[in-house]
Amino acid sequence: MFDAVVRTNTxxxxxxxxxxxxxxxxxxxxxxxxxxxxxxxxxxxxxxxxLITF
Numbered sequence: 001m002f003d004a005v006v007r008t009n010t011x012x013x014x015x016x017x018x019x020x021x022x023x024x025x026x027x028x029x030x031x032x033x034x035x036x037x038x039x040x041x042x043x044x045x046x047x048x049x050x051l052i053t054f
Contacts, residue, residue: 004041006034 007030015025023032046052 002038002041004034004038006038007031 009029009031011026011029012022012031015022015031018025021035022029023035026032043052047054
């Protein structure tokens with residue numbers, strides 16, 4: 001289970017309909033922020049388990 005919460009909003013739907021990521025389409029939206037938080041959490045867990053290094 002992850003702590004990050006990805007909220008669906010209009011920007012997420014609009015980005016999807018345009019074939020874009022919400023991070024590119026509306027980088028300041030709550031949806032984009034949630035996806036960035038989730039990605040950071042996934043990377044941190046992978047690093048702690050020795051699956052990746054930076």
